[in-house]
Amino acid sequence: MRILFALLIMCSLLPLAAQAVLPGDSVYQLKSQWQDSQNQSQNIASLAGKKQIVALVYTDCITACPIIVSDMKAIQNALTPEQQAQMGFVLVSLTPARDTPKVMRHFAKKRELDKHWILLSSKDEDVRTLAMALNIQYLGLPDGEVSHSNAITVLDEQGRLQLQQVGMPGGPEALIKKVFN
Numbered sequence: 001m002r003i004l005f006a007l008l009i010m011c012s013l014l015p016l017a018a019q020a021v022l023p024g025d026s027v028y029q030l031k032s033q034w035q036d037s038q039n040q041s042q043n044i045a046s047l048a049g050k051k052q053i054v055a056l057v058y059t060d061c062i063t064a065c066p067i068i069v070s071d072m073k074a075i076q077n078a079l080t081p082e083q084q085a086q087m088g089f090v091l092v093s094l095t096p097a098r099d100t101p102k103v104m105r106h107f108a109k110k111r112e113l114d115k116h117w118i119l120l121s122s123k124d125e126d127v128r129t130l131a132m133a134l135n136i137q138y139l140g141l142p143d144g145e146v147s148h149s150n151a152i153t154v155l156d157e158q159g160r161l162q163l164q165q166v167g168m169p170g171g172p173e174a175l176i177k178k179v180f181n
Contacts, residue, residue: 028159
């Protein structure tokens with residue numbers, strides 16, 4: 001009976017232990033809930049365990065966002081299969097009211113984003129909090145457009161900012177070298 005009781009206590013503490021492992025500067029410390037393109041709810045900490053390339057975009061953008069997504073796809077295409085297994089690609093919506101799971105699924109299909117990609121949306125305040133944690137600035141404009149930082153952010157396996165840059169000076173290989181060395 002004592003063994004069963006001890007096992008129950010240990011199992012109930014596992015989520016707390018996993019959370020405690022995250023460093024204080026991890027964006028995975030945020031307590032926000034997100035909805036993915038498959039209409040599944042998840043905590044931002046669910047991204048822990050592999051490096052993530054993250055960008056804040058919106059699906060109906062016709063200027064900077066397509067370039068950001070193309071740059072991220074170029075990075076993915078330059079990765080070896082082994083590197084791709086260690087990397088995730090995350091697009092976070094800057095217009096969560098418009099970027100529903102259905103809209104995000106259509107966007108992913110149109111842009112040919114594969115299983116390595118996660119498209120997330122949340123409440124405006126959660127998007128703002130994540131943007132601040134990643135040092136991304138944005139402002140909704142009266143015409144529905146969003147003026148925003150055009151940064152690609154790389155998070156390490158524990159959700160700490162490893163690298164952030166605008167564009168791809170030196171091509172995708174230069175970024176990959178920085179991330180995997």
